Amino acid sequence: MLSFIAKRLMSGLLLLVVVTSGTFFLAHLAVGDPTPGLLGNSATPAQQAALRARIGYDQPLLVQFWNWLSHAATGDFGTSWRNFQPVNDQIALRVPVTLSVVVVATVLAAVVGVAVGIVCGLRPGGLLDRGLKLASVVLFALPGFWVSLVLVTWFAIDLRWFPAIGYVSPEESVGGWLRSITLPSVSLALGAIVMVAEQLRNGFLQVAGQDFVRTLRARGLSDRRVTAHVLRNASPAALTVLALLFVGLLGGAIVVEIVFTLPGIGSLTQSASQIGDIPVLLGLTAVTVVFVVIVNFLLDLVLGWVNPKVRDR
Amino acid sequence: MTAVPTLAPAPLASVKRISLWRRYLRRPLGVVSLAVFAVVVAVAVLAPWLAPFDPNLVDFRLTRAAPGGEHLLGGDSAGRDILSRLLHGARTTLYGAVITCAAGLLLGVPAGVAAGYFGGVADRVCSWISDALQSVPGMIVLLVVAAGTGQDFTVLMVALGVFLAPGYYRITRARALAVRREPYIDAARVAGVTNARILRTHMMRAVYAPIVVQTALTAGIAVGMQAGLQFLGIGSASTPSWGQMMNDGFQTMLTQPLILLWPSIALGVTIAALAFIGSTLADLVSVRSEQPSRRSRGVVRRALAASEHEPSGVHEHDASACALRIENLRVGYATPSGAVKEVVRGVSLDAAPGEVLGIVGESGSGKTQTVFAVLDLLPAGGTAIADSIRVAGREVGRGLLGRSIGYVPQEPMSNLDPCYTIEHQLVEPLRHVNGLSKADARARAREVLVRVGITDPDRVLRSYPHQISGGMAQRVLIAGAVAGRPALLVADEPTTALDVTVQAEVLELLRELQREYGMALVIVTHNFGVVADICDRVVVMKDGRVVETGAVDQIFRRPADPYTAELISASLDDTEGRHELDALARVGGEDEAR
Numbered sequence: 001m002l003s004f005i006a007k008r009l010m011s012g013l014l015l016l017v018v019v020t021s022g023t024f025f026l027a028h029l030a031v032g033d034p035t036p037g038l039l040g041n042s043a044t045p046a047q048q049a050a051l052r053a054r055i056g057y058d059q060p061l062l063v064q065f066w067n068w069l070s071h072a073a074t075g076d077f078g079t080s081w082r083n084f085q086p087v088n089d090q091i092a093l094r095v096p097v098t099l100s101v102v103v104v105a106t107v108l109a110a111v112v113g114v115a116v117g118i119v120c121g122l123r124p125g126g127l128l129d130r131g132l133k134l135a136s137v138v139l140f141a142l143p144g145f146w147v148s149l150v151l152v153t154w155f156a157i158d159l160r161w162f163p164a165i166g167y168v169s170p171e172e173s174v175g176g177w178l179r180s181i182t183l184p185s186v187s188l189a190l191g192a193i194v195m196v197a198e199q200l201r202n203g204f205l206q207v208a209g210q211d212f213v214r215t216l217r218a219r220g221l222s223d224r225r226v227t228a229h230v231l232r233n234a235s236p237a238a239l240t241v242l243a244l245l246f247v248g249l250l251g252g253a254i255v256v257e258i259v260f261t262l263p264g265i266g267s268l269t270q271s272a273s274q275i276g277d278i279p280v281l282l283g284l285t286a287v288t289v290v291f292v293v294i295v296n297f298l299l300d301l302v303l304g305w306v307n308p309k310v311r312d313r
Numbered sequence: 314m315t316a317v318p319t320l321a322p323a324p325l326a327s328v329k330r331i332s333l334w335r336r337y338l339r340r341p342l343g344v345v346s347l348a349v350f351a352v353v354v355a356v357a358v359l360a361p362w363l364a365p366f367d368p369n370l371v372d373f374r375l376t377r378a379a380p381g382g383e384h385l386l387g388g389d390s391a392g393r394d395i396l397s398r399l400l401h402g403a404r405t406t407l408y409g410a411v412i413t414c415a416a417g418l419l420l421g422v423p424a425g426v427a428a429g430y431f432g433g434v435a436d437r438v439c440s441w442i443s444d445a446l447q448s449v450p451g452m453i454v455l456l457v458v459a460a461g462t463g464q465d466f467t468v469l470m471v472a473l474g475v476f477l478a479p480g481y482y483r484i485t486r487a488r489a490l491a492v493r494r495e496p497y498i499d500a501a502r503v504a505g506v507t508n509a510r511i512l513r514t515h516m517m518r519a520v521y522a523p524i525v526v527q528t529a530l531t532a533g534i535a536v537g538m539q540a541g542l543q544f545l546g547i548g549s550a551s552t553p554s555w556g557q558m559m560n561d562g563f564q565t566m567l568t569q570p571l572i573l574l575w576p577s578i579a580l581g582v583t584i585a586a587l588a589f590i591g592s593t594l595a596d597l598v599s600v601r602s603e604q605p606s607r608r609s610r611g612v613v614r615r616a617l618a619a620s621e622h623e624p625s626g627v628h629e630h631d632a633s634a635c636a637l638r639i640e641n642l643r644v645g646y647a648t649p650s651g652a653v654k655e656v657v658r659g660v661s662l663d664a665a666p667g668e669v670l671g672i673v674g675e676s677g678s679g680k681t682q683t684v685f686a687v688l689d690l691l692p693a694g695g696t697a698i699a700d701s702i703r704v705a706g707r708e709v710g711r712g713l714l715g716r717s718i719g720y721v722p723q724e725p726m727s728n729l730d731p732c733y734t735i736e737h738q739l740v741e742p743l744r745h746v747n748g749l750s751k752a753d754a755r756a757r758a759r760e761v762l763v764r765v766g767i768t769d770p771d772r773v774l775r776s777y778p779h780q781i782s783g784g785m786a787q788r789v790l791i792a793g794a795v796a797g798r799p800a801l802l803v804a805d806e807p808t809t810a811l812d813v814t815v816q817a818e819v820l821e822l823l824r825e826l827q828r829e830y831g832m833a834l835v836i837v838t839h840n841f842g843v844v845a846d847i848c849d850r851v852v853v854m855k856d857g858r859v860v861e862t863g864a865v866d867q868i869f870r871r872p873a874d875p876y877t878a879e880l881i882s883a884s885l886d887d888t889e890g891r892h893e894l895d896a897l898a899r900v901g902g903e904d905e906a907r
Contacts, residue, residue, distance in 0.1 A: 030461030137585075146580060212727060218794075232732045233731070233732055252541075258545060273545075281453075293448070308731070309777070
């Protein structure tokens with residue numbers, strides 16, 4: 001088990017290094033000279049050269065990479081090229097907002113998706129199952145920001161149940177916080193719910209048709225107990241989808257946050273992307289990958305607990 | 314050499330191969346969504362001719378104008394004709410989707426084929442990259458790419474395709490792996506067909522359908538992601554796009570909601586059409602498992618009740634002295650065409666306590682269906698009716714399984730739950746079905762494991778199914794079946810999946826347990842060697858009916874039915890019971906000569 005954990009951690013670390021390094025070179029390749037974007041077109045060549053020197057852009061690319069990597073390894077992602085604020089502070093200010101939305105959406109997807117998936121697995125061909133099929137087709141493909149625009153129109157503008165925009169931090173008011181992130185989370189979660197439900201439903205039916213389930217029934221176990229066996233066997237696939245969804249939701253949150261004008265990493269990413277603020281973009285990439293690595297690690301632990309074969313590998 | 318028995322499968326009716334395309338056109342939802350998508354494509358192609366105005370022509374009088382007049386849908390916040398921008402936006406959308414799908418396809422499919430077909434290092438490297446790509450939040454990296462190339466949408470769409478390539482990769486790899494394991498691929502290799510040729514002919518056929526499905530799904534996602542990026546303000550301002558129009562409408566959502574409505578509808582309808590095309594295709598290549606409805610079960614039940622077969626088979630014992638008594642059992646399945654297929658057609662048989670009854674027949678004779686009906690464990694879609702099925706004097710139903718009936722399955726490894734320890738799987742029914750306390754259940758589980766010949770019961774109890782051998786797994790299953798001291802033990806081909814050396818031991822064990830517990834043992838087999846070895850009486854089945862019933866030596870000596878004689882002579886030479894069988898047959902032959 002220890003070597004299993006160590007292996008997963010190493011693989012997560014490798015992913016982090018590969019992705020952030022890749023993004024570093026990709027960003028420098030894509031942006032080229034960042035100074036016109038940062039200073040605007042009216043800046044003089046002298047101003048541009050001064051900025052280049054200040055942000056270290058006049059050094060060779062590999063030197064810049066080494067500077068960035070050696071600082072990043074200690075958890076310091078440098079300063080923004082636009083306002084020279086530490087990247088860490090800017091991200092730390094915004095991450096709680098995005099995490100609120102994404103975690104609530106993931107929990108919603110897990111709870112509702114699992115419940116719907118079980119009901120559909122127990123009664124395939126039933127009303128809910130057919131409804132799920134229809135919903136999964138449409139909601140799987142419709143982007144979160146599209147759904148959120150629809151929800152804003154209905155629930156915030158027409159019905160006025162929830163605020164259309166803005167964020168309330170939980171320290172200010174827990175109720176206000178919940179109200180402010182309900183619509184964003186639900187818009188993100190709808191597609192995720194149907195994906196989890198569909199995955200679990202299919203896995204459930206597949207496992208239910210296996211030999212050992214018949215043998216469990218032949219031993220006289222009640223439907224409830226047999227269902228528990230089937231669920232445990234069907235859960236790895238659904239859990240894997242949930243972990244993949246977390247990644248997808250992090251990306252989806254960026255656009256949804258813009259719709260609801262939430263001060264999360266979405267608007268930061270958008271503005272950094274528009275002016276070519278590479279340190280901020282790299283910091284954001286690293287932070288999101290860290291979250292993904294943590295979620296994947298937790299997933300591996302749960303999978304190992306659910307399925308003993310994984311542990312022995 | 315013995316005559317080759319006529320056990321060849323019944324000739325299959327020639328199946329008409331209907332092309333995917335023609336089956337697709339029979340689905341109303343598929344046709345509608347395809348038609349909608351075709352309209353979108355037509356609009357995209359013909360946009361320059363259809364659009365009434367230049368999409369970028371600014372007319373200040375048109376700023377946020379209401380629909381009407383020359384400008385059917387009004388004007389946007391910059392004073393441009395919305396309808397014209399909508400039509401041209403379809404062009405941008407489809408162009409992006411094509412680029413993304415092409416990039417995903419070109420990267421994912423060859424990598425998937427390579428990984429699945431060649432395996433080894435190629436597989437490990439490609440799978441790692443695919444997994445890594447899936448754990449990167451694509452939107453952020455796309456925004457990094459957009460930071461420099463924001464105006465150039467093609468590059469961005471290619472980058473999006475890279476992130477969607479794992480979808481293609483995974484599906485292609487899985488199919489390629491499946492094809493690789495097919496015997497005909499080995500045959501082709503032995504015959505000297507080159508890898509390139511195999512890949513071209515067989516692999517392409519195997520991956521074609523799933524790739525089409527995947528492309529419909531990927532296109533839907535690509536259209537959505539693309540609109541999301543444009544909504545964030547990425548892409549050239551002079552290229553009309555739905556995402557950018559939505560952003561424009563979003564700014565004035567409260568005052569002029571219509572500006573937001575038009576591009577939203579266009580985007581929603583296009584994505585839904587693509588999603589429904591994909592889902593209809595997926596249905597046709599059966600990705601989602603459909604189940605027979607309850608209504609079809611009623612149909613089967615009525616059809617079985619109406620069938621007019623006379624019961625076949627005889628009862629040997631008095632009804633009150635039977636451990637198992639089946640009267641006129643019929644089992645049927647609903648077929649996709651709506652017809653009911655009757656697989657057991659009026660079977661009657663019985664078995665007394667202390668008796669070993671063999672049910673023999675070729676595959677498809679209905680012997681396994683008969684015992685599953687007794688166990689009330691027919692596969693989905695199967696329905697059984699009978700005049701009476703009694704086990705130990707009680708009509709079969711819930712509450713008998715695990716208490717009065719024990720079941721030993723055919724395939725040991727697939728009949729243990731891989732997620733639980735052996736201990737859990739033995740103890741759980743003892744506690745919750747047979748009502749033992751936790752300590753008693755554990756003691757009983759250990760005791761019965763020792764009884765079935767397991768020498769280190771404590772290690773086996775701690776083990777998971779994948780940690781023990783097939784022969785040991787079968788002993789565990791037998792232990793589980795007899796742990797509740799049933800009156801009837803049903804064994805379905807209990808030795809077929811085992812090594813020859815283990816087969817005889819398992820049969821011997823079953824016979825010992827049957828005597829020790831005074832159970833009736835019903836053993837389903839296609840093998841007369843097993844019958845000669847262990848059974849007292851035999852029921853011979855063919856085409857869902859009992860052909861003949863009798864004591865074992867009588868059946869061997871004077872098979873009343875020519876089919877029985879055929880089955881006996883076809884029994885394999887290398888089975889353990891062969892010499893007994895030969896001896897019996899010899900005696901039978903002499904009897905006849907006399």
